[in-house]
Amino acid sequence: MGRLQGKTVFITGSSAGIGEACAREFAKEGSNLVLAARRVDRLEKLKQELGERYKDIHVHTVALDVRDKKQIDDAIKSLPSQLQDIDVLVNNAGMVHGVDPLIEVKEEDLDIMFATNVKGLVLLTQAIVPRMKERQTGHVINLGSVAGKEAYAGGSIYCATKHAVDAITKALMIELVDTPIRVSQICPGLVNTEFSTVRFRGDKSKADDVYKGLQPLVAEDIAEIVVFTAGRPSHVNIADLLVFPTCQAASKIVSRNA
Structure with a gap:
Protein backbone atom coordinates (compact mmCIF):
# COMPACT_ATOMS: atom_id res chain seq x y z
CA MET A 1 0.00 0.00 0.00
CA GLY A 2 1.37 3.42 -0.97
CA ARG A 3 1.64 6.26 1.53
CA LEU A 4 -1.02 8.30 -0.30
CA GLN A 5 -3.60 5.56 -0.69
CA GLY A 6 -6.83 6.53 1.05
CA LYS A 7 -5.56 10.02 1.89
CA THR A 8 -7.83 12.98 1.11
CA VAL A 9 -6.32 15.67 -1.11
CA PHE A 10 -7.88 19.11 -1.66
CA ILE A 11 -6.68 20.74 -4.91
CA THR A 12 -7.57 24.27 -5.98
CA GLY A 13 -7.52 25.34 -9.60
CA SER A 14 -8.07 21.72 -10.57
CA SER A 15 -10.10 22.29 -13.74
CA ALA A 16 -7.02 22.68 -15.95
CA GLY A 17 -3.24 22.78 -16.11
CA ILE A 18 -1.16 21.76 -13.11
CA GLY A 19 -4.21 21.34 -10.86
CA GLU A 20 -5.88 18.91 -13.23
CA ALA A 21 -2.62 17.02 -13.70
CA CYS A 22 -2.24 16.80 -9.90
CA ALA A 23 -5.73 15.30 -9.67
CA ARG A 24 -4.79 12.59 -12.13
CA GLU A 25 -1.50 11.79 -10.39
CA PHE A 26 -3.04 11.61 -6.91
CA ALA A 27 -5.85 9.42 -8.27
CA LYS A 28 -3.21 6.97 -9.56
CA GLU A 29 -1.92 6.73 -5.98
CA GLY A 30 -5.37 5.84 -4.66
CA SER A 31 -6.02 9.21 -3.00
CA ASN A 32 -9.50 10.61 -2.46
CA LEU A 33 -9.98 13.98 -4.10
CA VAL A 34 -11.71 17.27 -3.44
CA LEU A 35 -11.45 19.17 -6.71
CA ALA A 36 -12.12 22.90 -6.52
CA ALA A 37 -12.34 25.47 -9.30
CA ARG A 38 -14.70 27.98 -10.84
CA ARG A 39 -15.35 25.95 -14.01
CA VAL A 40 -17.62 23.24 -12.63
CA ASP A 41 -18.35 21.68 -16.02
CA ARG A 42 -14.67 20.75 -16.39
CA LEU A 43 -14.55 19.43 -12.84
CA GLU A 44 -17.55 17.19 -13.39
CA LYS A 45 -16.02 15.79 -16.56
CA LEU A 46 -12.78 15.07 -14.71
CA LYS A 47 -14.69 13.50 -11.80
CA GLN A 48 -16.51 11.14 -14.15
CA GLU A 49 -13.29 10.13 -15.88
CA LEU A 50 -11.38 9.48 -12.66
CA GLY A 51 -14.33 7.69 -11.07
CA GLU A 52 -14.57 5.29 -13.99
CA ARG A 53 -10.83 4.63 -14.04
CA TYR A 54 -10.20 4.36 -10.30
CA LYS A 55 -13.12 2.58 -8.68
CA ASP A 56 -11.83 2.69 -5.10
CA ILE A 57 -11.46 6.45 -4.67
CA HIS A 58 -13.95 9.16 -3.75
CA VAL A 59 -14.02 12.29 -5.91
CA HIS A 60 -15.94 15.39 -4.84
CA THR A 61 -16.16 18.62 -6.84
CA VAL A 62 -16.59 22.11 -5.44
CA ALA A 63 -17.52 25.28 -7.33
CA LEU A 64 -15.07 27.66 -5.69
CA ASP A 65 -13.65 31.11 -6.23
CA VAL A 66 -10.81 31.19 -3.71
CA ARG A 67 -11.12 34.98 -3.43
CA ASP A 68 -14.48 34.56 -1.65
CA LYS A 69 -14.24 33.59 2.03
CA LYS A 70 -17.92 32.65 2.25
CA GLN A 71 -17.56 30.25 -0.67
CA ILE A 72 -14.56 28.68 1.04
CA ASP A 73 -16.36 28.32 4.37
CA ASP A 74 -19.46 26.88 2.69
CA ALA A 75 -17.35 24.44 0.66
CA ILE A 76 -15.56 23.13 3.75
CA LYS A 77 -18.81 22.76 5.70
CA SER A 78 -20.50 20.87 2.85
CA LEU A 79 -17.79 18.25 2.33
CA PRO A 80 -19.05 14.64 2.46
CA SER A 81 -18.35 12.96 5.78
CA GLN A 82 -15.67 10.67 4.34
CA LEU A 83 -13.77 13.68 2.94
CA GLN A 84 -13.96 16.16 5.81
CA ASP A 85 -10.47 15.46 7.10
CA ILE A 86 -8.05 16.88 4.55
CA ASP A 87 -4.63 15.22 4.57
CA VAL A 88 -3.02 17.25 1.78
CA LEU A 89 -3.92 20.78 0.69
CA VAL A 90 -2.56 21.77 -2.72
CA ASN A 91 -2.84 25.54 -3.08
CA ASN A 92 -2.55 25.62 -6.84
CA ALA A 93 -5.06 28.30 -7.92
CA GLY A 94 -3.28 31.31 -9.37
CA MET A 95 -3.24 33.67 -12.31
CA VAL A 96 -1.36 36.42 -14.06
CA HIS A 97 -2.96 39.20 -16.10
CA GLY A 98 -0.81 41.04 -18.59
CA VAL A 99 2.86 41.82 -19.04
CA ASP A 100 2.57 45.56 -18.50
CA PRO A 101 5.32 47.67 -16.93
CA LEU A 102 4.48 48.73 -13.39
CA ILE A 103 3.41 52.28 -14.25
CA GLU A 104 0.84 50.91 -16.71
CA VAL A 105 -0.67 48.11 -14.58
CA LYS A 106 -4.42 48.51 -14.29
CA GLU A 107 -5.93 48.52 -10.82
CA GLU A 108 -8.29 45.66 -11.67
CA ASP A 109 -5.34 43.49 -12.75
CA LEU A 110 -3.49 44.30 -9.54
CA ASP A 111 -6.56 43.43 -7.46
CA ILE A 112 -7.34 40.14 -9.16
CA MET A 113 -3.75 38.87 -8.98
CA PHE A 114 -3.35 39.65 -5.28
CA ALA A 115 -6.84 38.38 -4.45
CA THR A 116 -6.30 35.07 -6.24
CA ASN A 117 -2.63 34.35 -5.67
CA VAL A 118 -2.27 35.64 -2.11
CA LYS A 119 -5.62 36.23 -0.41
CA GLY A 120 -7.14 33.01 -1.77
CA LEU A 121 -4.19 30.92 -0.66
CA VAL A 122 -4.30 32.44 2.82
CA LEU A 123 -8.06 32.05 3.24
CA LEU A 124 -8.04 28.39 2.21
CA THR A 125 -5.07 27.64 4.42
CA ALA A 147 8.71 34.63 -10.16
CA GLY A 148 8.74 34.33 -6.38
CA LYS A 149 12.52 34.03 -6.41
CA GLU A 150 13.44 36.85 -8.79
CA ALA A 151 11.71 39.82 -10.40
CA TYR A 152 11.60 40.67 -14.09
CA ALA A 153 10.31 43.45 -16.31
CA GLY A 154 6.64 43.11 -17.12
CA GLY A 155 6.01 40.91 -14.11
CA SER A 156 6.09 43.34 -11.20
CA ILE A 157 2.71 42.48 -9.68
CA TYR A 158 2.77 38.76 -10.46
CA CYS A 159 6.31 38.52 -9.06
CA ALA A 160 5.16 40.42 -5.95
CA THR A 161 2.32 37.93 -5.40
CA LYS A 162 4.63 34.95 -5.76
CA HIS A 163 7.23 36.56 -3.48
CA ALA A 164 4.35 36.80 -1.00
CA VAL A 165 3.61 33.08 -1.44
CA ASP A 166 7.28 32.36 -0.77
CA ALA A 167 7.20 34.41 2.45
CA ILE A 168 3.85 32.96 3.59
CA THR A 169 5.09 29.41 3.02
CA LYS A 170 8.27 29.98 5.00
CA ALA A 171 6.42 31.71 7.85
CA LEU A 172 3.79 28.96 8.03
CA MET A 173 6.50 26.30 8.19
CA ILE A 174 8.08 28.10 11.15
CA GLU A 175 4.71 28.51 12.86
CA LEU A 176 3.97 24.79 12.51
CA VAL A 177 7.46 23.48 13.28
CA ASP A 178 6.30 22.10 16.64
CA THR A 179 3.61 20.01 14.93
CA PRO A 180 3.82 17.05 12.54
CA ILE A 181 2.26 19.19 9.76
CA ARG A 182 4.49 19.63 6.74
CA VAL A 183 4.65 22.77 4.58
CA SER A 184 6.15 22.72 1.10
CA GLN A 185 6.56 25.01 -1.87
CA ILE A 186 7.05 23.91 -5.48
CA CYS A 187 8.30 26.67 -7.78
CA PRO A 188 8.13 25.96 -11.52
CA GLY A 189 9.94 27.82 -14.25
CA LEU A 190 8.59 27.69 -17.81
CA VAL A 191 5.51 25.44 -17.93
CA ASN A 192 3.37 25.29 -21.04
CA THR A 193 -0.27 25.41 -19.87
CA GLU A 194 -3.26 27.65 -20.58
CA PHE A 195 -1.98 29.79 -17.70
CA SER A 196 0.28 31.48 -20.26
CA THR A 197 -2.65 32.27 -22.54
CA VAL A 198 -4.35 34.04 -19.63
CA ARG A 199 -1.16 36.06 -19.10
CA PHE A 200 -1.51 37.37 -22.65
CA ARG A 201 -5.23 38.04 -22.22
CA GLY A 202 -6.30 35.13 -24.41
CA ASP A 203 -3.79 35.67 -27.22
CA LYS A 204 -2.59 32.09 -27.72
CA SER A 205 -0.13 33.03 -30.47
CA LYS A 206 1.75 35.32 -28.08
CA ALA A 207 1.66 32.63 -25.40
CA ASP A 208 3.05 30.07 -27.85
CA ASP A 209 5.90 32.43 -28.77
CA VAL A 210 7.24 32.10 -25.22
CA TYR A 211 8.01 28.42 -25.86
CA LYS A 212 9.28 28.60 -29.44
CA GLY A 213 12.59 26.86 -29.95
CA LEU A 214 12.67 25.21 -26.54
CA GLN A 215 11.17 22.31 -24.62
CA PRO A 216 9.31 23.68 -21.59
CA LEU A 217 7.94 21.76 -18.67
CA VAL A 218 4.37 20.48 -18.93
CA ALA A 219 1.72 20.24 -16.24
CA GLU A 220 2.40 16.53 -15.68
CA ASP A 221 6.04 17.24 -14.81
CA ILE A 222 5.02 19.46 -11.92
CA ALA A 223 2.17 17.18 -10.84
CA GLU A 224 4.56 14.25 -10.51
CA ILE A 225 6.79 16.39 -8.25
CA VAL A 226 3.82 17.49 -6.13
CA VAL A 227 2.77 13.88 -5.60
CA PHE A 228 6.36 12.83 -4.87
CA THR A 229 6.58 15.63 -2.29
CA ALA A 230 3.33 14.53 -0.63
CA GLY A 231 4.41 10.91 -0.64
CA ARG A 232 7.64 11.25 1.36
CA PRO A 233 7.86 9.59 4.79
CA SER A 234 6.27 11.67 7.53
CA HIS A 235 9.65 12.81 8.90
CA VAL A 236 10.72 14.21 5.49
CA ASN A 237 9.62 17.65 4.32
CA ILE A 238 10.59 19.01 0.92
CA ALA A 239 10.45 22.63 2.00
CA ASP A 240 11.26 24.51 -1.20
CA LEU A 241 11.86 23.15 -4.67
CA LEU A 242 12.72 25.17 -7.80
CA VAL A 243 12.03 23.30 -11.05
CA PHE A 244 13.32 24.37 -14.47
CA PRO A 245 13.29 22.74 -17.87
CA THR A 246 16.85 21.84 -18.81
CA CYS A 247 17.03 24.77 -21.22
CA GLN A 248 16.30 27.36 -18.50
CA ALA A 249 18.68 28.87 -15.93
CA ALA A 250 16.65 31.88 -14.69
CA SER A 251 13.37 33.63 -15.39
CA LYS A 252 14.62 35.21 -18.60
CA ILE A 253 17.69 33.11 -19.34
CA VAL A 254 16.84 30.27 -21.72
CA SER A 255 18.49 28.48 -24.60
CA ARG A 256 16.47 28.31 -27.82
CA ASN A 257 17.11 26.33 -30.97
CA ALA A 258 17.80 28.52 -34.00
Missing part, protein backbone atom coordinates in the same frame (compact mmCIF):
# COMPACT_ATOMS: atom_id res chain seq x y z
CA GLN A 126 -6.86 29.28 7.35
CA ALA A 127 -9.93 27.16 6.63
CA ILE A 128 -8.11 23.81 6.54
CA VAL A 129 -4.99 23.93 8.71
CA PRO A 130 -6.76 24.31 12.10
CA ARG A 131 -8.33 20.86 11.63
CA MET A 132 -4.93 19.50 10.62
CA LYS A 133 -3.57 20.82 13.91
CA GLU A 134 -6.41 19.13 15.82
CA ARG A 135 -5.63 15.84 14.10
CA GLN A 136 -1.86 16.39 14.34
CA THR A 137 -1.36 15.43 10.72
CA GLY A 138 -1.41 17.13 7.35
CA HIS A 139 0.58 18.66 4.52
CA VAL A 140 0.23 22.06 2.83
CA ILE A 141 1.78 22.28 -0.63
CA ASN A 142 1.85 25.74 -2.20
CA LEU A 143 2.50 26.27 -5.90
CA GLY A 144 4.99 29.09 -6.06
CA SER A 145 7.05 30.16 -9.06
CA VAL A 146 10.48 31.23 -10.16
Whole structure:
Protein backbone atom coordinates (compact mmCIF):
# COMPACT_ATOMS: atom_id res chain seq x y z
CA MET A 1 0.00 0.00 0.00
CA GLY A 2 1.37 3.42 -0.97
CA ARG A 3 1.64 6.26 1.53
CA LEU A 4 -1.02 8.30 -0.30
CA GLN A 5 -3.60 5.56 -0.69
CA GLY A 6 -6.83 6.53 1.05
CA LYS A 7 -5.56 10.02 1.89
CA THR A 8 -7.83 12.98 1.11
CA VAL A 9 -6.32 15.67 -1.11
CA PHE A 10 -7.88 19.11 -1.66
CA ILE A 11 -6.68 20.74 -4.91
CA THR A 12 -7.57 24.27 -5.98
CA GLY A 13 -7.52 25.34 -9.60
CA SER A 14 -8.07 21.72 -10.57
CA SER A 15 -10.10 22.29 -13.74
CA ALA A 16 -7.02 22.68 -15.95
CA GLY A 17 -3.24 22.78 -16.11
CA ILE A 18 -1.16 21.76 -13.11
CA GLY A 19 -4.21 21.34 -10.86
CA GLU A 20 -5.88 18.91 -13.23
CA ALA A 21 -2.62 17.02 -13.70
CA CYS A 22 -2.24 16.80 -9.90
CA ALA A 23 -5.73 15.30 -9.67
CA ARG A 24 -4.79 12.59 -12.13
CA GLU A 25 -1.50 11.79 -10.39
CA PHE A 26 -3.04 11.61 -6.91
CA ALA A 27 -5.85 9.42 -8.27
CA LYS A 28 -3.21 6.97 -9.56
CA GLU A 29 -1.92 6.73 -5.98
CA GLY A 30 -5.37 5.84 -4.66
CA SER A 31 -6.02 9.21 -3.00
CA ASN A 32 -9.50 10.61 -2.46
CA LEU A 33 -9.98 13.98 -4.10
CA VAL A 34 -11.71 17.27 -3.44
CA LEU A 35 -11.45 19.17 -6.71
CA ALA A 36 -12.12 22.90 -6.52
CA ALA A 37 -12.34 25.47 -9.30
CA ARG A 38 -14.70 27.98 -10.84
CA ARG A 39 -15.35 25.95 -14.01
CA VAL A 40 -17.62 23.24 -12.63
CA ASP A 41 -18.35 21.68 -16.02
CA ARG A 42 -14.67 20.75 -16.39
CA LEU A 43 -14.55 19.43 -12.84
CA GLU A 44 -17.55 17.19 -13.39
CA LYS A 45 -16.02 15.79 -16.56
CA LEU A 46 -12.78 15.07 -14.71
CA LYS A 47 -14.69 13.50 -11.80
CA GLN A 48 -16.51 11.14 -14.15
CA GLU A 49 -13.29 10.13 -15.88
CA LEU A 50 -11.38 9.48 -12.66
CA GLY A 51 -14.33 7.69 -11.07
CA GLU A 52 -14.57 5.29 -13.99
CA ARG A 53 -10.83 4.63 -14.04
CA TYR A 54 -10.20 4.36 -10.30
CA LYS A 55 -13.12 2.58 -8.68
CA ASP A 56 -11.83 2.69 -5.10
CA ILE A 57 -11.46 6.45 -4.67
CA HIS A 58 -13.95 9.16 -3.75
CA VAL A 59 -14.02 12.29 -5.91
CA HIS A 60 -15.94 15.39 -4.84
CA THR A 61 -16.16 18.62 -6.84
CA VAL A 62 -16.59 22.11 -5.44
CA ALA A 63 -17.52 25.28 -7.33
CA LEU A 64 -15.07 27.66 -5.69
CA ASP A 65 -13.65 31.11 -6.23
CA VAL A 66 -10.81 31.19 -3.71
CA ARG A 67 -11.12 34.98 -3.43
CA ASP A 68 -14.48 34.56 -1.65
CA LYS A 69 -14.24 33.59 2.03
CA LYS A 70 -17.92 32.65 2.25
CA GLN A 71 -17.56 30.25 -0.67
CA ILE A 72 -14.56 28.68 1.04
CA ASP A 73 -16.36 28.32 4.37
CA ASP A 74 -19.46 26.88 2.69
CA ALA A 75 -17.35 24.44 0.66
CA ILE A 76 -15.56 23.13 3.75
CA LYS A 77 -18.81 22.76 5.70
CA SER A 78 -20.50 20.87 2.85
CA LEU A 79 -17.79 18.25 2.33
CA PRO A 80 -19.05 14.64 2.46
CA SER A 81 -18.35 12.96 5.78
CA GLN A 82 -15.67 10.67 4.34
CA LEU A 83 -13.77 13.68 2.94
CA GLN A 84 -13.96 16.16 5.81
CA ASP A 85 -10.47 15.46 7.10
CA ILE A 86 -8.05 16.88 4.55
CA ASP A 87 -4.63 15.22 4.57
CA VAL A 88 -3.02 17.25 1.78
CA LEU A 89 -3.92 20.78 0.69
CA VAL A 90 -2.56 21.77 -2.72
CA ASN A 91 -2.84 25.54 -3.08
CA ASN A 92 -2.55 25.62 -6.84
CA ALA A 93 -5.06 28.30 -7.92
CA GLY A 94 -3.28 31.31 -9.37
CA MET A 95 -3.24 33.67 -12.31
CA VAL A 96 -1.36 36.42 -14.06
CA HIS A 97 -2.96 39.20 -16.10
CA GLY A 98 -0.81 41.04 -18.59
CA VAL A 99 2.86 41.82 -19.04
CA ASP A 100 2.57 45.56 -18.50
CA PRO A 101 5.32 47.67 -16.93
CA LEU A 102 4.48 48.73 -13.39
CA ILE A 103 3.41 52.28 -14.25
CA GLU A 104 0.84 50.91 -16.71
CA VAL A 105 -0.67 48.11 -14.58
CA LYS A 106 -4.42 48.51 -14.29
CA GLU A 107 -5.93 48.52 -10.82
CA GLU A 108 -8.29 45.66 -11.67
CA ASP A 109 -5.34 43.49 -12.75
CA LEU A 110 -3.49 44.30 -9.54
CA ASP A 111 -6.56 43.43 -7.46
CA ILE A 112 -7.34 40.14 -9.16
CA MET A 113 -3.75 38.87 -8.98
CA PHE A 114 -3.35 39.65 -5.28
CA ALA A 115 -6.84 38.38 -4.45
CA THR A 116 -6.30 35.07 -6.24
CA ASN A 117 -2.63 34.35 -5.67
CA VAL A 118 -2.27 35.64 -2.11
CA LYS A 119 -5.62 36.23 -0.41
CA GLY A 120 -7.14 33.01 -1.77
CA LEU A 121 -4.19 30.92 -0.66
CA VAL A 122 -4.30 32.44 2.82
CA LEU A 123 -8.06 32.05 3.24
CA LEU A 124 -8.04 28.39 2.21
CA THR A 125 -5.07 27.64 4.42
CA GLN A 126 -6.86 29.28 7.35
CA ALA A 127 -9.93 27.16 6.63
CA ILE A 128 -8.11 23.81 6.54
CA VAL A 129 -4.99 23.93 8.71
CA PRO A 130 -6.76 24.31 12.10
CA ARG A 131 -8.33 20.86 11.63
CA MET A 132 -4.93 19.50 10.62
CA LYS A 133 -3.57 20.82 13.91
CA GLU A 134 -6.41 19.13 15.82
CA ARG A 135 -5.63 15.84 14.10
CA GLN A 136 -1.86 16.39 14.34
CA THR A 137 -1.36 15.43 10.72
CA GLY A 138 -1.41 17.13 7.35
CA HIS A 139 0.58 18.66 4.52
CA VAL A 140 0.23 22.06 2.83
CA ILE A 141 1.78 22.28 -0.63
CA ASN A 142 1.85 25.74 -2.20
CA LEU A 143 2.50 26.27 -5.90
CA GLY A 144 4.99 29.09 -6.06
CA SER A 145 7.05 30.16 -9.06
CA VAL A 146 10.48 31.23 -10.16
CA ALA A 147 8.71 34.63 -10.16
CA GLY A 148 8.74 34.33 -6.38
CA LYS A 149 12.52 34.03 -6.41
CA GLU A 150 13.44 36.85 -8.79
CA ALA A 151 11.71 39.82 -10.40
CA TYR A 152 11.60 40.67 -14.09
CA ALA A 153 10.31 43.45 -16.31
CA GLY A 154 6.64 43.11 -17.12
CA GLY A 155 6.01 40.91 -14.11
CA SER A 156 6.09 43.34 -11.20
CA ILE A 157 2.71 42.48 -9.68
CA TYR A 158 2.77 38.76 -10.46
CA CYS A 159 6.31 38.52 -9.06
CA ALA A 160 5.16 40.42 -5.95
CA THR A 161 2.32 37.93 -5.40
CA LYS A 162 4.63 34.95 -5.76
CA HIS A 163 7.23 36.56 -3.48
CA ALA A 164 4.35 36.80 -1.00
CA VAL A 165 3.61 33.08 -1.44
CA ASP A 166 7.28 32.36 -0.77
CA ALA A 167 7.20 34.41 2.45
CA ILE A 168 3.85 32.96 3.59
CA THR A 169 5.09 29.41 3.02
CA LYS A 170 8.27 29.98 5.00
CA ALA A 171 6.42 31.71 7.85
CA LEU A 172 3.79 28.96 8.03
CA MET A 173 6.50 26.30 8.19
CA ILE A 174 8.08 28.10 11.15
CA GLU A 175 4.71 28.51 12.86
CA LEU A 176 3.97 24.79 12.51
CA VAL A 177 7.46 23.48 13.28
CA ASP A 178 6.30 22.10 16.64
CA THR A 179 3.61 20.01 14.93
CA PRO A 180 3.82 17.05 12.54
CA ILE A 181 2.26 19.19 9.76
CA ARG A 182 4.49 19.63 6.74
CA VAL A 183 4.65 22.77 4.58
CA SER A 184 6.15 22.72 1.10
CA GLN A 185 6.56 25.01 -1.87
CA ILE A 186 7.05 23.91 -5.48
CA CYS A 187 8.30 26.67 -7.78
CA PRO A 188 8.13 25.96 -11.52
CA GLY A 189 9.94 27.82 -14.25
CA LEU A 190 8.59 27.69 -17.81
CA VAL A 191 5.51 25.44 -17.93
CA ASN A 192 3.37 25.29 -21.04
CA THR A 193 -0.27 25.41 -19.87
CA GLU A 194 -3.26 27.65 -20.58
CA PHE A 195 -1.98 29.79 -17.70
CA SER A 196 0.28 31.48 -20.26
CA THR A 197 -2.65 32.27 -22.54
CA VAL A 198 -4.35 34.04 -19.63
CA ARG A 199 -1.16 36.06 -19.10
CA PHE A 200 -1.51 37.37 -22.65
CA ARG A 201 -5.23 38.04 -22.22
CA GLY A 202 -6.30 35.13 -24.41
CA ASP A 203 -3.79 35.67 -27.22
CA LYS A 204 -2.59 32.09 -27.72
CA SER A 205 -0.13 33.03 -30.47
CA LYS A 206 1.75 35.32 -28.08
CA ALA A 207 1.66 32.63 -25.40
CA ASP A 208 3.05 30.07 -27.85
CA ASP A 209 5.90 32.43 -28.77
CA VAL A 210 7.24 32.10 -25.22
CA TYR A 211 8.01 28.42 -25.86
CA LYS A 212 9.28 28.60 -29.44
CA GLY A 213 12.59 26.86 -29.95
CA LEU A 214 12.67 25.21 -26.54
CA GLN A 215 11.17 22.31 -24.62
CA PRO A 216 9.31 23.68 -21.59
CA LEU A 217 7.94 21.76 -18.67
CA VAL A 218 4.37 20.48 -18.93
CA ALA A 219 1.72 20.24 -16.24
CA GLU A 220 2.40 16.53 -15.68
CA ASP A 221 6.04 17.24 -14.81
CA ILE A 222 5.02 19.46 -11.92
CA ALA A 223 2.17 17.18 -10.84
CA GLU A 224 4.56 14.25 -10.51
CA ILE A 225 6.79 16.39 -8.25
CA VAL A 226 3.82 17.49 -6.13
CA VAL A 227 2.77 13.88 -5.60
CA PHE A 228 6.36 12.83 -4.87
CA THR A 229 6.58 15.63 -2.29
CA ALA A 230 3.33 14.53 -0.63
CA GLY A 231 4.41 10.91 -0.64
CA ARG A 232 7.64 11.25 1.36
CA PRO A 233 7.86 9.59 4.79
CA SER A 234 6.27 11.67 7.53
CA HIS A 235 9.65 12.81 8.90
CA VAL A 236 10.72 14.21 5.49
CA ASN A 237 9.62 17.65 4.32
CA ILE A 238 10.59 19.01 0.92
CA ALA A 239 10.45 22.63 2.00
CA ASP A 240 11.26 24.51 -1.20
CA LEU A 241 11.86 23.15 -4.67
CA LEU A 242 12.72 25.17 -7.80
CA VAL A 243 12.03 23.30 -11.05
CA PHE A 244 13.32 24.37 -14.47
CA PRO A 245 13.29 22.74 -17.87
CA THR A 246 16.85 21.84 -18.81
CA CYS A 247 17.03 24.77 -21.22
CA GLN A 248 16.30 27.36 -18.50
CA ALA A 249 18.68 28.87 -15.93
CA ALA A 250 16.65 31.88 -14.69
CA SER A 251 13.37 33.63 -15.39
CA LYS A 252 14.62 35.21 -18.60
CA ILE A 253 17.69 33.11 -19.34
CA VAL A 254 16.84 30.27 -21.72
CA SER A 255 18.49 28.48 -24.60
CA ARG A 256 16.47 28.31 -27.82
CA ASN A 257 17.11 26.33 -30.97
CA ALA A 258 17.80 28.52 -34.00
